[in-house]
Amino acid sequence: MAKKVALLQGNEACAHGALYAGAKFFGGYPITPSTEVAEVLSIELPKVGGKFIQMEDEIAAMASIIGASLTGAKVITATSGPGVSLKQELIGYACIAEVPCVIINVMRGGPSTGMPTGPGQSDVMQARWGTHGDHAAIALVPASCQEIFTETVRAFNLAEKYRMPVQVLYDEIVGHMRERIVFPEPGELEVIDRAKPTVPPEQYKPYDTSFGDVPPLAAFGSEYRFHVTGLNKAQDGFPTTKAEYVDAEERRQISKVENEKARADIESNEEYLTEDAEVLIFAYGSTSRSARYAVNELRKEGIKAGLFRPITLWPFPEKRVALLGKQVKAIIVPEMNLGQMNLEVERVVKGTCPVISIGRVDGEPLNPGQIIAQVKEVK
Amino acid sequence: MAYDYEKSIRPGKLPHIWCPGCGHGIVMKGLIRAMDSCGLEKNNTALVSGIGCASRLPGYVDMCTLHTAHGRAAAFATGVKMAKPEMTVICLGGDGDGTAIGGNHFIHACRRNIDMTYVIMNNFIYGMTGGQFSPCTPTGMKASTTPYGNPDPTFDISKLAIGAGATFVARTTAFHATQIDKLIAEGIKHKGMAVIEVLDDCPTTYGRRNKFRSVVDMMKKLKENAVPVQAASKMTAEQLQGKFLTGVLYKEDKPEYIEQYAKVIAKAQGQAS
Numbered sequence: 001m002a003k004k005v006a007l008l009q010g011n012e013a014c015a016h017g018a019l020y021a022g023a024k025f026f027g028g029y030p031i032t033p034s035t036e037v038a039e040v041l042s043i044e045l046p047k048v049g050g051k052f053i054q055m056e057d058e059i060a061a062m063a064s065i066i067g068a069s070l071t072g073a074k075v076i077t078a079t080s081g082p083g084v085s086l087k088q089e090l091i092g093y094a095c096i097a098e099v100p101c102v103i104i105n106v107m108r109g110g111p112s113t114g115m116p117t118g119p120g121q122s123d124v125m126q127a128r129w130g131t132h133g134d135h136a137a138i139a140l141v142p143a144s145c146q147e148i149f150t151e152t153v154r155a156f157n158l159a160e161k162y163r164m165p166v167q168v169l170y171d172e173i174v175g176h177m178r179e180r181i182v183f184p185e186p187g188e189l190e191v192i193d194r195a196k197p198t199v200p201p202e203q204y205k206p207y208d209t210s211f212g213d214v215p216p217l218a219a220f221g222s223e224y225r226f227h228v229t230g231l232n233k234a235q236d237g238f239p240t241t242k243a244e245y246v247d248a249e250e251r252r253q254i255s256k257v258e259n260e261k262a263r264a265d266i267e268s269n270e271e272y273l274t275e276d277a278e279v280l281i282f283a284y285g286s287t288s289r290s291a292r293y294a295v296n297e298l299r300k301e302g303i304k305a306g307l308f309r310p311i312t313l314w315p316f317p318e319k320r321v322a323l324l325g326k327q328v329k330a331i332i333v334p335e336m337n338l339g340q341m342n343l344e345v346e347r348v349v350k351g352t353c354p355v356i357s358i359g360r361v362d363g364e365p366l367n368p369g370q371i372i373a374q375v376k377e378v379k
Numbered sequence: 380m381a382y383d384y385e386k387s388i389r390p391g392k393l394p395h396i397w398c399p400g401c402g403h404g405i406v407m408k409g410l411i412r413a414m415d416s417c418g419l420e421k422n423n424t425a426l427v428s429g430i431g432c433a434s435r436l437p438g439y440v441d442m443c444t445l446h447t448a449h450g451r452a453a454a455f456a457t458g459v460k461m462a463k464p465e466m467t468v469i470c471l472g473g474d475g476d477g478t479a480i481g482g483n484h485f486i487h488a489c490r491r492n493i494d495m496t497y498v499i500m501n502n503f504i505y506g507m508t509g510g511q512f513s514p515c516t517p518t519g520m521k522a523s524t525t526p527y528g529n530p531d532p533t534f535d536i537s538k539l540a541i542g543a544g545a546t547f548v549a550r551t552t553a554f555h556a557t558q559i560d561k562l563i564a565e566g567i568k569h570k571g572m573a574v575i576e577v578l579d580d581c582p583t584t585y586g587r588r589n590k591f592r593s594v595v596d597m598m599k600k601l602k603e604n605a606v607p608v609q610a611a612s613k614m615t616a617e618q619l620q621g622k623f624l625t626g627v628l629y630k631e632d633k634p635e636y637i638e639q640y641a642k643v644i645a646k647a648q649g650q651a652s
Contacts, residue, residue: 024462025458025461025462027457027458043647046640046643046644046646046647046648047647047648049644049648051461051462051640053457053458053461053640055454055457055487056454056483056484056486056487057483059451059454060451060454060457060483060484060487061454063447063448063451063454063455063457063458063484064454064455064457064458064461065458066447066455066458067427067445067454067455067456067457067458067459067462068458068459068461068462069458069462070445070458070459071459071462071463071466072462072463073462075458075462089448090448090451093447093448220425220443220445220459220463220466221422221423221425221443221463221465221466222422223422224422225421225422225441225442225443226443226444227389227437227438227444227445227446228444228445228446229438229446230446230447230448231446238392238438239438
C-alpha cells in the first residue's frame with residue numbers, strides 16, 4: 001500500500017508528529033508563529049480521546065502539561081520565544097521534578113515582542129539556559145517539514161526516556177513553509193513510553209537511583225502514591241536541605257543527559273561534504289538550507305566547503321565539532337541571531353581555527369550569497 | 380472517641396513547619412475530616428498547592444500530592460483534572476499565592492467551572508517570606524513592606540470567585556473548626572469549581588505587627604466579625620460594617636468543564652471517519 005503523502009506546513013507536520021508519538025494532551029496559549037500547531041491539535045486530539053486546552057497564559061499552559069504528564073499522559077505545548085520566556089519558570093520545575101514534556105518553540109526575533117511574523121533563531125541559548133539554576137537541556141533543531149515530523153516524535157521519545165522537558169526549535173521559515181510529507185507507517189518510527197515502576201507501591205520512590213540515572217515515573221491515579229515538589233528533594237521525593245542529597249540529585253539530573261552513553265543516544269547531526277572540507281559551515285534550521293546551497297556553489301568553483309548541521313543542538317556535539325576544528329582552516333557560523341551558537345563553537349574548538357559569525361536579525365532569511373562571500377573572504 | 384488523623388498523615392512527616400498558633404493546622408485537620416467524610420480514595424485524590432506556608436500542607440497528607448510553583452496550583456491542577464477526570468482534585472494555598480501571583484489562574488479556573496475544590500487559606504499576609512502585605516491585607520494594617528500602614532485596597536476572595544464564575548463559594552474561619560470540614564465536603568461533592576475561603580491567622584508575621592497580643596485575640600476577632608449568611612439577611616448595612624459573611628455564599632448549577640469537553644470529544648469522534 002502506498003504511504004500517505006500530504007503537502008503540509010511545518011507547524012502542521014509538528015502536530016501530526018505529536019499524534020504519531022502518542023500525544024494525549026496539549027495545553028497552550030496563542031502566539032505567532034506557532035498557532036497552527038495548536039489549531040491542528042484542537043481538531044485531532046479529541047478524535048483520539050486526547051485533550052486540548054487553551055489556557056489563560058503561557059505559564060498556565062506549561063503548568064497544565066506538567067500536571068497532565070504526572071497522570072501518565074504524553075504532553076506537548078507550542079509557543080514562540082516570548083512564550084518560552086514566560087515558561088522558563090516551569091521549565092525549571094519540569095527539570096527538577098523530572099516530568100516528561102515537549103515544548104515546541106517556533107522562533108522569531110527578539111528581545112521582547114520583536115517581529116512576531118519574521119523568522120529568527122534567537123532562542124538557541126534560551127533553550128539551553130532558560131530557567132534559573134543548573135540543569136541539563138535537550139533541544140532539537142529540524143530544518144524541513146518532514147524533519148519537523150520525525151524530530152517531534154524523537155522529542156517525545158527523549159522526554160519520556162530521560163524524564164525531562166525537551167524543546168524542538170525551528171524558525172518561522174520552516175514553521176510556515178509547505179513541503180511534501182510522507183507519513184511514516186505505525187511502527188516505522190520508534191515510539192518510546194516512560195519507564196513505569198515495577199516495585200510494590202509501598203516501596204516506590206520517585207527518584208530512586210537504584211534503577212539508574214533515570215528513575216521510573218509512576219502516574220497519579222494509579223496504585224502508586226507519591227509527592228512531587230520543586231524544592232530540592234531526596235530520593236523519596238520529599239524536600240530536603242541535606243547537602244549530600246541536594247548535590248547528588250543536581251549532578252545526576254545533569255549527568256543523565258551529558259554522560260557519554262546518553263550523548264551518543266541523543267546527539268544527531270548531518271555532515272555534508274565535510275571529509276575533505278577546508279572551510280566548514282556550521283548551520284542549523286532554515287539557515288542550513290542556505291548553507292547547503294552555498295557549499296554546492298563553492299564546490300563548483302573548486303572551493304572545498306562543507307556543512308555540519310546539528311539536528312540535536314543541545315547537548316552540543318562537542319567532540320565532533322572540536323575534531324572538525326582541527327581539520328579545517330575556518331568555521332563559519334551563519335545564524336539568524338548575532339552569534340549565539342558561534343560562541344559555543346568557539347568554546348569547543350578552543351582556538352584551533354578561526355570561528356567567524358554571520359549574524360542576521362533584520363527579519364530576512366540568511367541567504368547563500370552572504371555565506372559564499374564570507375567563505376571566499378577566508379579562503 | 381477522638382478522630383484518628385494518623386491514618387491520613389504521612390508517617391514521619393510531622394512536625395509541620397507552621398508556627399505555634401498558626402491556623403493552617405486547623406484547616407488541615409478540617410480537610411482530612413472532609414475528605415474522609417466524602418470517602419475519597421487516597422490513590423484517586425490529588426492535592427495540588429503553590430508556594431507559601433499554606434502550600435506546604437499537601438506534603439503531610441497521604442494522597443497524590445503536587446507542590447508546584449508560586450501561584451500555579453490551579454493551572455497544574457487543571458492539567459491533572461483534564462488528563463484524569465476520574466481523580467478528585469483539591470487545590471490548597473494562601474491568599475498571596477492564590478490571588479496575587481496566581482490570580483490569573485484562579486479566576487480562569489473559576490470561569491471554566493472545572494470540577495475542582497480550591498481551599499484558600501487567607502491569613503492576610505505573606506507569612507513565609509516574613510510578613511509582606513498581600514492583596515488581602517486590610518487597608519491601613521501593618522506589614523513588613525507597609526511600615527506606615529497598608530495603602531492598598533483589598534480583594535474579597537469570595538466575591539472574586541463568584542464574579543469569576545465559580546459555582547460553589549463558601550467562607551469560614553479557622554475559629555469555626557467544625558464548619559471547615561462541612562464546607563470543604565460540600566465543595567468536594569459539588570460538580571464544578573468550588574472555592575472555600577478560610578480566614579486564618581498568622582500570629583508571627585501579622586499579629587505581632589498589628590497589636591494582637593495573642594493568638595486568642597486573633598481568634599476572637601475572627602469569631603466576633605463572622606456573620607452567618609442567614610443572620611446577615613436580618614441585619615442592617617450599619618450592623619454589617621466591618622463584618623464578613625460565613626457559610627455558603629453562592630451555589631449554582633452550571634455546565635462543568637470536563638463534561639463540556641466530553642461533548643467536544645464526542646463531536647470530534649462522530650465527525651471522524
